Amino acid sequence: MNVLVRALLCVSLVTVASTAAAQVAVTVDTVQVPERSSYEDGYLSRFSMDRTVPGARARAMGGAGLALLGGAESQGLNAAAILGITSPQLESEVKVTSGGASVRYVPTLLQLGENQTLTARNYRIRPREDLEYSSLALGIPVVMLGNRGALALTYRRSADSGAQDETRVELRGPITNQADATFGLGDIPTEGMDAISVAAARRITDWFDVGVNVNWQSGMIKRKKDVGVAVFGFEILSSSTDFQQEVSGSNIDLGGRLEIPLRDLIGLNMGPLTLAGTMYLSHDLKFQGARATVRPLPDPQDPGQQTLIRSRPLDHTLSVPTLYGFGAGLEVNDRLTLAADLWLRPWDKATITRARIDPVVGFADPADSSTYYFQLPTVAGETETFGAGLWNTNSIRVGAEYKLSHSENFDLPFRVGFRSERLTRMNVAIPDTYASYVELRNQYWRALRDGQTEDAARYQGELERVAEFNTLLFQGQAVKAKTITFGFGVRIENFSADLSVERVSYDTDRFFLQDFDPLLNPLPSVVQEKRSLMNLSFATRMRF
């Protein structure tokens, strides 16, 4: 039964009938469900696969700065940039996320079943505030093979689980006895992927630097969804989903910087122009040990019976393509610095590899279309690889830094920047074929009944695809984001502190109220939202 029908039937029973049902002793049935990978199940739909911008200075400059000399934290942008370390230093950074959202389009009628609709109104979405660490970085200057060099060791959050939010909508219809029922959903991804990174950089000549950075990445991706249904402000029903999975991988970054002395070459009265390039070499990310527990809303026909759905999504491997970054930096004078970066991130080459699934679909009772079932048996010893459905997330970043005050022992820089990019988060697009999954099942049943073998094979293929790949089939274009940034810094002798503010704006299409699920919620619809996230970063650095 559709989860919303179930929820609202419960509302009806609770509001009209007595509360005796709530006092029935509850028994819990635990069931296993067919398993795909967590990627296909949609649990990773908010996981940001692109590396977060390291360092409050780069964040305040729109993420640009891979050509600029920096501290230990800059190894996450360009390993060669750590040559800015001139004395041992320790840096730490945290990030606070908040923001707002509005709705561009929301369905006013919610289709619950073949003949049931509800009016939906007052849909609102609110991102939740969250505080998490960004990095802890140690850097030391060294003499390396007779020339100037630097080493950096960093522990940092390299990829976020995603933004947290809360959604609420008022639903009304015959099934709620024309009373407003508030449907609320909290979607709370936590933790993420961290990296321990070791970088070494060396000056090759007076104008050319190189660096290498090794990242050991690991972490836990967690996601919790809480659904509540309230009448007159009192929550009367709830359900939840808990998911967690380990992720790990390692890779190598290569970087280089080239300084062009404009003053010497063409007589311009300004500092050097710096060109830089970096490569994050291709590697695999392994997603393993997933566990998901779904506690659906109780069945109103049998309120004493609660079902606990457990699953262990299949391990899978995501191939991460080689990512390229090119940057330019210009010290116009001792106060003004400009930077611009271009990132080429060909995520469309990314693939997913997991155990091979040979789906089976059918009807337990060929005479009854409601007895549809599917199974997802894996083929022992075989794997299959398919496209991850991602889009390239190329990015343009520009930034500027101006020191409002500048002396030997004191600096007061102000920074601004802009970034345009696609995210690895995808819009939801519902293909016509799957606009009504229930109807697709019925078409299959009718084709079997009427002996239309060609049509039956076509419908069977589609149903097998949905059963196997699930939300992967609903991935539309990547979300486009525009980011405006600014920030301040202060350096007093050997201590410095930096504050950056990012406003990330994007439009996103996502499933209305619940993700598509062929078992629990087979009637997908889309809501269009406009979001603006505020990321505030604060970092301190001490030189010893």
Added chain:
Amino acid sequence: MIWRIAGLAAALATVFAVGGCSKLSPASIADFGAAKTVLVTLRDGQTIKGHIDVGETVTFTTFGRVYRARIESIGDNGDIVLTRPYLQEEYERFRLQRERMASSILHVQDQTETIAIPAYKIVSVQEVSMDRMKSARAAGFWGFTLFVLSQILSTRL
């Protein structure tokens, strides 16, 4: 959660503990006896640090050794006589505690228990005071760093 609480506690403790950043400002022999912490530097590099007044205990640093000693007398011209020197620290050695337990009184050169420092050896006198800004920066930095560290540990442990 334990790590978060421990981290916050450590961060707060650091804020109070790292309050020792000091600065030096010019002073003179006339400041002996005043309620000030003074650093006296001798021409051979030895130093006396503390409240320079009769009966006060000061820190006397000589080559590779740090003593605590009591000021027995201060002459009008700035001569200082230390008595009952007590070895507190010895650089490049690790048997210090054992030696100290064997004899808590140090016999310097002529086996006497006093150290006389004539005024002509004094090359500078500086007042040692707390640098509030520097202390605040250090406390803020270390407190924040420990907070970040506790966040990392609470997530990963």
